[in-house]
Amino acid sequence: MHLTWDQVFAWRLRRQFVTAPDDVGVTEIVGRLCGVQAQVTAAADLAVALRRRKPDPGALLPELAAGSLMKTWAMRGTLHALAPDMAAAILSLIGSARTWEKPAWQRTFGASPAEVAALADAVARVLDGVVLSRDELVDALLTDPAFHRLGAELRSGWGALLKPLAWQGALCHGPAHTDRAVFPLFPRGSCRLLRRSRFRHPGAEPDQSGDYRDGGGDVPAGAGRARIHADRTGLRRTRRAGDLRPVDGPGAAGGRSILPADLQHAH
Incomplete structure (x- = not known):
């Protein structure tokens, strides 16, 4: 499968519920995003609300209070809302840098x-x-x-x-x-x-210091029932078929998404 960057960007916006808000719950959205930036809790709440078909402002706070989500320092040393099990994996990676x-x-x-x-x-x-x-x-x-x-x-x-x-x-x-x-x-x-835990990216390779770096990012054998080789302007990657479908035709969906300040980045 050959993809343009516009197709990749459109896929990312859909997968992260920016162009396709859904009826899923708060924890599902936070999980899909691998955490929501939460230096300002109200901004994290807004990031989640805008990704739901029926926005419910304030829905993030009860999940934090109940413990189904937690807030801690994570990527870039900034506060994120995370599910506890995902936090364990993410913080292990961050902590391994020592x-x-x-x-x-x-x-x-x-x-x-x-x-x-x-x-x-x-x-x-x-x-x-x-x-x-x-x-x-x-x-x-x-x-x-x-x-x-x-x-x-x-x-x-x-x-x-x-x-x-x-x-x-x-x-x-x-x-x-x-x-x-x-x-x-x-x-x-x-x-x-x-x-x-000592997590590492499945495509990582040790560098000269013994630490791990991204060595290509391919999905390892057995990670999914079907795999697709996706060529993004000369960058070849292997991805699970279910994660890449559907991919829009020649490019990104029409229009622009204007995201407010401090909204979760579309990674």
Whole structure:
């Protein structure tokens, strides 16, 4: 099958419910998108509502409150709404980069890998059975003199020292209490999966550092009952047949989709 880029873009817009809103539920939409960017929760709610045939503003918040979705730092270090099982897979990939062990990260944020590991252990103890605001969490951590010098970074709105803890399954965001972000432990079942997983892309190959990079992105044998070789302007990929059908004729559907600020990107 030979595809133009316009066909690929049209397929993506349909698959992500931009040009073809559906009656599926909130969790199904978030799952299809592999997470919804949620730095601003209202923007995440809008992103979901616009993808439903009958938009229901406010439908995201009950799912976060019930725990069928969770909010945590994920792609690009920004907050996303994710299903807990998908969060375990995604955060394993992000955490496998071990960015907090890189010299540049240590110089910028002032914590050693040993201190990040100690913070993860301390947070797991502090949050066991309770939900705390960021200030309450940091206050509890700073009762340990070993963390005193990290106080400013721990209170920083960027959350640079908290993100590696989320990627290792130590904490996530809970439903907000008034205007305060609160933190419970990462959902326990997903946390166990997260800590024992070493996910990689099925088409990945190790580079010289031993890390994995995208080595082509083909679907592995057995991943689907039927596979199609899709040639996108010289880029050959293998995809499941069911994922590529239907593909519009010569190009993208007519018209333009104008997306509001902070709306989930069409990946």
